[in-house]
Amino acid sequence: MTGLAIEVERLVKRFGDLVAVDGLDLTVPTGTCLGLLGPNGAGKTTTVEILEGLQPATSGRVRVLGRTWTEDPDAIRARIGATLQETRFHEKLTVEETLTLFRSFYPRGHGVESALAQVALEDKRDARVGTLSGGQKQRLALAVGLVGDPELLFLDEPTTGLDPVSRRGLWTIIEGLKGRGRTVVLTTHYMEEAAVLCDDIVIVDHGRIVARGTPEALVHSLxxxxxxxxxxxxxxxxxxxxxxxxxxxxxxxxxxxxxxxxxxxxxxxxxxxxxxxxxxxxxxxxxxxATLDDVFLALTGRTLVEEEQG
Ligand SMILES: Nc1ncnc2c1ncn2[C@@H]1O[C@H](COP(=O)(O)OP(=O)(O)OP(=O)(O)O)[C@@H](O)[C@H]1O
Ligand SMILES: [Mg+2]
Known part of the structure; x- marks a missing residue:
């Protein structure tokens, strides 16, 4: 399939007086990886959650895989996968039981084995989720995103807390998905990662797009x-x-x-x-x-490290 996996027009999300997303326009061609970058509180997770159907928009138009959440929620849900920024699974279930549960939500998809192997958690299949380390939980969240073999995968800071080997493992998974024509939306605070993986990058600040383009074009624009x-x-x-x-x-x-x-x-x-x-x-x-980090600094006057230190 070619065309647009995601179309967003004038998306607005308000929480009371706070405008978290302030008129966002976005298109993501099928088979590409979009990187959503921006400082803490920029509106990335809010945007992604609206695209995932987890939050309603205040206004604006959103189409995911050619459909809308109001008309075709089940059709979209069957074809997308998501790794949320903070995932809470049932602590008493094992890794394998968790994946089997999520697999049952999808009409088609990988076996549980394949998802386990992709994130290298085979040796933890019988471990209860509550006993996993932070990085292992993160990898389980990724496996949950992959288990339905989604056409469109949302990854909200998937590599935060991962060791370097696991991070590279995720890169390989994303490259593999793109190779099979799947679409990925990635938020990350690692500019190097965005530069390697993303075809297009959108930098948001205060709910607005402050720059967009290929990683090379953004660096060139400096x-x-x-x-x-x-x-x-x-x-x-x-x-x-x-x-x-x-x-x-x-x-x-x-x-x-x-x-x-x-x-x-x-x-x-x-x-x-x-x-x-x-x-x-x-x-x-x-x-x-110069790197994307420098672009970010030039545009927002802040570095991500400073942001993370508050
Ligand atoms: N449920 C909510 N109620 C009120 N305000 C909210 C809610 N969810 C998010 N916000 C606010 O909306 C803004 C955008 O938050 P969001 O989580 O989208 O940021 P983000 O770009 O994902 O940041 P981070 O890099 O820290 O994950 C923030 O100011 C946040 O406080
Ligand atoms: Mg976030």
């Missing part, structure tokens, strides 16, 4: 694709830094200055000369390619 980060003592005046060839912006955090530039081989020698002119010593100097 202007400079390379960053030169340094600590200069004494500090170099900002006007002097603007003379660095290919300069497209600078940002300061504490003593560390970060310059966005086009080409390192031109920018770095120029920076060294400018430092010299100002009798300033570069006590630290490093370079790196």
């Amino acid at each position: 202007g400079g694709e390379q960053l030169v980060e340094f600590v200069a003592r004494p500090a170099i005046p900002a006007e002097a830094l603007e003379r660095v060839p290919g300069f497209s912006g600078h940002r300061q955090r504490g003593e560390t200055v970060s310059l966005s530039v086009q080409a390192l081989h031109e920018a770095v020698p120029a920076l060294l000369r400018i430092a010299d002119e100002h009798r300033s010593e570069l006590v630290r100097l490093s370079t790196r390619a």
